[in-house]
Amino acid sequence: MNRNGLRRLLILWIALTLSIGGMAPTLAVAGVVGTGEVLADRQAEQDRQQIAQLVERDEVRDALTHYGVDPGEAEDRVAALSDEEAAELAERIEQQPAGAGVSIGATTILLLVIIWLLVR
Amino acid sequence: MGGIAVLLGCATPPLESPELVQAEDAAYPRSMELDDTPFFPDDTYYCGPAALATVLVASGVGTSAERLIDQVYLPERQGSLQNELLGAARRADRVPYPLPETLEAILEEIAAGHPVLVLQNLGLEALPRWHYAVVVGYDLEEATVTLRSGEQREESLSLRRFERTWQRGEHWAVVIPPPGETPASADADSWLNAVAELEAQERWQAAHDGYRAAIKRWPDRAEAWLGLGNIEYHTERYEQASQAFARAIENDENLAAAHHNRAWALLAQDRIRDALEAAERSELIAPEHPRYGRTVAAIQAAAEERTTAE
Numbered sequence: 451m452n453r454n455g456l457r458r459l460l461i462l463w464i465a466l467t468l469s470i471g472g473m474a475p476t477l478a479v480a481g482v483v484g485t486g487e488v489l490a491d492r493q494a495e496q497d498r499q500q501i502a503q504l505v506e507r508d509e510v511r512d513a514l515t516h517y518g519v520d521p522g523e524a525e526d527r528v529a530a531l532s533d534e535e536a537a538e539l540a541e542r543i544e545q546q547p548a549g550a551g552v553s554i555g556a557t558t559i560l561l562l563v564i565i566w567l568l569v570r
Numbered sequence: 571m572g573g574i575a576v577l578l579g580c581a582t583p584p585l586e587s588p589e590l591v592q593a594e595d596a597a598y599p600r601s602m603e604l605d606d607t608p609f610f611p612d613d614t615y616y617c618g619p620a621a622l623a624t625v626l627v628a629s630g631v632g633t634s635a636e637r638l639i640d641q642v643y644l645p646e647r648q649g650s651l652q653n654e655l656l657g658a659a660r661r662a663d664r665v666p667y668p669l670p671e672t673l674e675a676i677l678e679e680i681a682a683g684h685p686v687l688v689l690q691n692l693g694l695e696a697l698p699r700w701h702y703a704v705v706v707g708y709d710l711e712e713a714t715v716t717l718r719s720g721e722q723r724e725e726s727l728s729l730r731r732f733e734r735t736w737q738r739g740e741h742w743a744v745v746i747p748p749p750g751e752t753p754a755s756a757d758a759d760s761w762l763n764a765v766a767e768l769e770a771q772e773r774w775q776a777a778h779d780g781y782r783a784a785i786k787r788w789p790d791r792a793e794a795w796l797g798l799g800n801i802e803y804h805t806e807r808y809e810q811a812s813q814a815f816a817r818a819i820e821n822d823e824n825l826a827a828a829h830h831n832r833a834w835a836l837l838a839q840d841r842i843r844d845a846l847e848a849a850e851r852s853e854l855i856a857p858e859h860p861r862y863g864r865t866v867a868a869i870q871a872a873a874e875e876r877t878t879a880e
Binding site: 481483485486487488489490514517519520526527528531532536538539543546547561 | 661700701804830
């Protein structure tokens with residue numbers, strides 16, 4: 451299993467044990483609070499959110515592979531997104547503008563063909 | 571009915587550029603050109619990788635458009651997504667910073683030496699043609715901007731035309747400053763949030779540089795010191811970590827996380843009694859966060875274990 455998979459399992463495990471609440475706190479589980487959490491003051495909800503975010507990231511990864519990205523590369527690409535960015539893509543990757551070249555795109559050509567068919 | 575539809579179709583938001591051309595008292599010069607900005611020509615669908623490579627190389631990353639294709643290009647969509655350009659910048663250990671949605675912010679960045687990655691819609695609203703380019707210069711006397719775009723090394727566009735295409739591109743603009751610098755138009759909160767994302771992805775060096783830059787510009791911001799402390803902690807420089815957390819507390823004694831994280835840094839230095847005290851303070855300030863209470867319990871347990879061992 452790769453590093454991301456392992457990390458995902460670990461986060462899930464921690465989130466689950468914390469939400470069950472029966473586990474005695476150990477030094478291994480705890481650690482410093484991330485700056486991002488403090489800035490957003492979202493610590494209280496964090497455990498629950500983490501589980502939702504894992505699902506969203508899976509969706510984005512699947513969408514990227516669907517659009518022709520190599521599965522291993524898709525994993526790395528999703529890992530580089532922030533939670534908000536991943537959520538945004540999970541929600542509307544189809545509608546997101548995909549910036550392309552300045553050359554004439556397929557849609558334009560299609561449109562020109564249709565116009566030509568109509569006016570000839 | 572038809573009349574209304576035409577009116578709606580014609581109603582476009584007002585432009586900012588006429589005002590900028592008029593303004594005499596701006597904090598930036600009337601014209602500026604970042605000639606040294608590299609150029610990666612593109613005549614296909616790779617304007618995303620090309621534009622990203624331009625700003626990354628300008629910020630000191632050794633990369634090229636070709637090397638970035640695998641990281642940002644979507645073959646089936648024949649283009650690149652904005653969020654993925656941000657992600658790829660992080661993978662190059664840089665902090666991508668989306669600008670506020672004003673043309674003035676773009677000019678400020680150019681004046682500060684930061685080329686600006688932008689998304690333009692070169693088509694129509696209904697039939698968009700999305701395109702990434704890099705703004706590298708402007709001239710308020712001539713009312714023009716210069717872009718690295720497509721196959722043109724120096725594309726000159728009227729400020730007005732550029733603003734329209736950029737407006738239709740959702741006002742999306744990003745800078746990637748070199749390590750140790752902050753964007754000229756940045757506010758402390760947005761910059762710290764942008765850096766915190768690199769911390770979350772365990773890109774310690776980039777986050778360290780980002781927090782250092784924040785401290786240089788906003789030395790009174792407790793969260794900037796907290797961020798620096800976190801990076802020192804994660805890179806096992808515990809003494810520097812506890813010092814940075816102490817600076818955070820100096821600037822905001824009620825920042826519970828700074829006390830809490832200082833506790834961990836002290837614990838790592840085997841200063842259990844001080845650690846316990848710091849943790850208890852965090853719990854006192856923010857009793858609503860169960861995490862602080864759990865840390866107190868954990869450190870207490872460690873202290874007791876120590877006593878029985880002795």
